[in-house]
Amino acid sequence: MVRRKPRPFAPRLESLESRETPAALAALDPSFATAGKESITGAPFTGVALQSDGRIVAVGTSNTDFYVARFNPNGTPDTTFDGDGVKTIDFGGTDHANAVAIEPDGKIVIVGSTSKNNDVAIARLTITGALDATFNGTGQRTVDLGGTAESGNAVAILPGASSSGIIVAGTTGADFAVIHLNDNGTLLSGFGTGGIKTIDLGGAADTANALAIQGSSIVAAGTNGVDFALVRLNGSDGTLDTSFNTTGKVTIDMGGATSDVARGLAVQPNGSIVVVGSNGSDMAIARLTASGAIDTSFNTTGKQTVDISGADDARAVQLQRDGKILIIGDSGNNASDTTIVRLTTSGAPDTTFNSTGKLSFDATGPTFLDLGTAAVLSPQGRLVIAGQGGGGQVNGFLARVPVTLEDPQSLAVGGSLNGVATVYTPSGGQYSSPAATVSAFGSATVNVRATRGDVNGDGVEDTILVTGPGTPIRLAVVSGTDNTTVLVSPFDPFGGDFTGGGFVSAADFDNDGRSDVVVTPDQGGGPRVEVFSLLTDGTFTLRTNFFGIDDPNFRGGARTAAGDVNGDGFADLAIAAGFQGGPRVALLDGTTLLTASRTKLVNDFFAFDPSLRNGVFVTIGDVDGDGKGDLFFGAGPGGAPRLLGVSGQVLLTAGATSAIDSPLANFFVAGNASNRGGVRLSTQDIDGDGKVDVIAATGEGQASFVRVYFGRTFGTAGEPSGFEDLNPYASAVLSNGVFVG
Helix, strand or coil: CCCCCCCCECCCCCCCCCCCCCCCCCCCCCCCCECCEEEECCCCEEEEEECCCCCEEEEEEECCEEEEEEECCCCCECCCCCCCCEEEECCCCCEEEEEEEECCCCCEEEEEEECHHHEEEEEEECCCCCECCCCCCCCEEEECCCCCCCEEEEEEECCCCCCCCEEEEEECCCCEEEEEECCCCCECCCCCECCEEEECCCCCCCEEEEEEEECCEEEEEEECCCCEEEEEEECCCCCECCCCCCCCEEEECCCCCCCCEEEEEEECCCCCEEEEEECCCCEEEEEECCCCCECCCCCCCCEEEECCCCCCEEEEEEECCCCCEEEEEEECCCCCEEEEEEECCCCCECCCCCCCCEEEECCCCCCCCCEEEEEEECCCCEEEEEEEECCCCCEEEEEEEECCCCCCCCEEEECCCCCEEEEECCECCECCCEEEEEECCCCCCCCEEEEEECCCCCCCCEEEEEECCCCCCCEEEECCCCCCCEEEEEECCCCCCCCCCEEEEEECCCCCCCCEEEEEECCCCCCEEEEEEECCCCCEEEEEEEECCCCCCCCCCEEEEEECCCCCCCCEEEEEECCCCCCEEEEECHHHCCCCCCCEEEEEEECCCCCCCCCEEEEEECCCCCCCCEEEEEECCCCCCEEEEECHHHHHHHCHHHHHHCCCEEEEHHHCCCCCCCEEEEEECCCCCCCCEEEEEECCCEECCEEEECHHHCCCCCCCCCEEEECCCCCCEECCCCEEC
């Protein structure tokens, strides 16, 4: 049965795409919950998982029941989940939830234990938070392993369709236990003995605490009471995989007398296995090769220990895309802190992370023992930690820390009449030289406007291209993995072969790990905004279509930019009037963008003198480090290359007049007030300091060049002194100017 409990969340005041970066790396994220943390009374967390839409599922125990809570990407409770954001599940005893995993179709699997018959307890919820009746008829089941202190401590979903199966690892009380369930909740008869495999690692109370899927194999890690212990099983039948250390088993002495315990496990792309835990005094980390041998390329011994303060413990591990290793746990004795350690790929402390490779923070109070028990890394480079604290660890918490730039910070430049965009990627904090050229339009003699975004969700930025004026408009997407493969073949986004050209921007508006594509017309078009998404089945689908400026008769087109202006974890959308329009800007709340009832964060405003009629260019990025996107405006064609930057926070709280009267930047690019080509803008963080750098490009009929202003030099009067100049077109005069994105 299921019992409802009042939601015990603490009250609070109420990530994201290539144009928006966190306020600071290796620090609590101010855009998450309250100052980076969310506290939960009476429900210590033991597991966390991330849905494809960015929502967070955390599990633990409240009173004697499983406790499941879901949060929005910004850390606020998601009240669409079972009506109030919380689900409690009763197995009839003292029940403890230990781990959670999300199936491909969004269903939520929770595993743990129940004192009723001392069995493993497993539940599955639908995406809305209801018990899933297709799982064992009730959404709940227990599994008897034949022991006296049984527990499911880790869970993984086999890759593939939603019916591929559920793997649970834990203990019988004496031995490792691995359970294979069919999607309907029945045990897979061909796996081990009736769906259960037990493994003796030589201890009196062998316990598996962590689990990973490695190709067609299953890896579990824990302890035999003395050393780290790992096993690898063949996924098809549960037999020990003898290609792993010849026996399918490995034990590793991490230096503790009788207290080496592995709690976290991850498999690197090359098959190496990283296992983390404690040796009783320090965080302990080991790496094995794919064959189960100690990997001596890791800290020369295959092992690493990290001393923080007092009795340190590592409880989870996450891998960055660049190969660096994040270890999450806690440090100290009676008043410990939650701790993150980052190691390089070779196993050394990464001093680019908080200067020491270590970050500790207090989660629930200075006198309380905080445990960072579980963690998950988002595609945007934000580490979400779930844990427990308070006197006796009776409370739960979530925290979020940006650990990487949210994207590779590459830059696409277009403008020449060859249908090609040039892609720059940073090296040493600068763009220096082009990395690739990208085309999707064959030999067409047309300029292109381009931006970058991870459209297919593979972790690599793709190039989004749209044609300029003078040819029937076409939109296309080229894969960033090889800069050649066409993900979306050229097509007419508007219908009717409009020839005025278009603009593109990109943002992950629904936080599903894929950048959505925004396309608007240039001169001669109405202020129309269309948003497309590449779905998992490969179809490029129109998500929404509306007029961005409240004048459907206007025929100057529109320009857009995206970024998280209000700090809620979702990208917002700025829409600026095109040529022959006043410098009018609308700012839409990103959480409502894909709905039928879009809302504005502020009333429309004019970035420059309302009497001007050359429109305005816009981009968004956090340059002042407050965790909220700032807006930068550039004059349209016919205007001088004026660049105006305003605080997004001031804009929302005090209004446009106050924001413009106290600008973050206000100058002419290269000091040229007589130029009349306008200026095009973009923002990226190319030097990794957590503050966006502002890119300005020449407008129509001007000698082409691109200037990159480093964000760290903003805040002084006049043009920032720190910049890098690019010259992708050898100072050629381009009729439509240069476009950056």
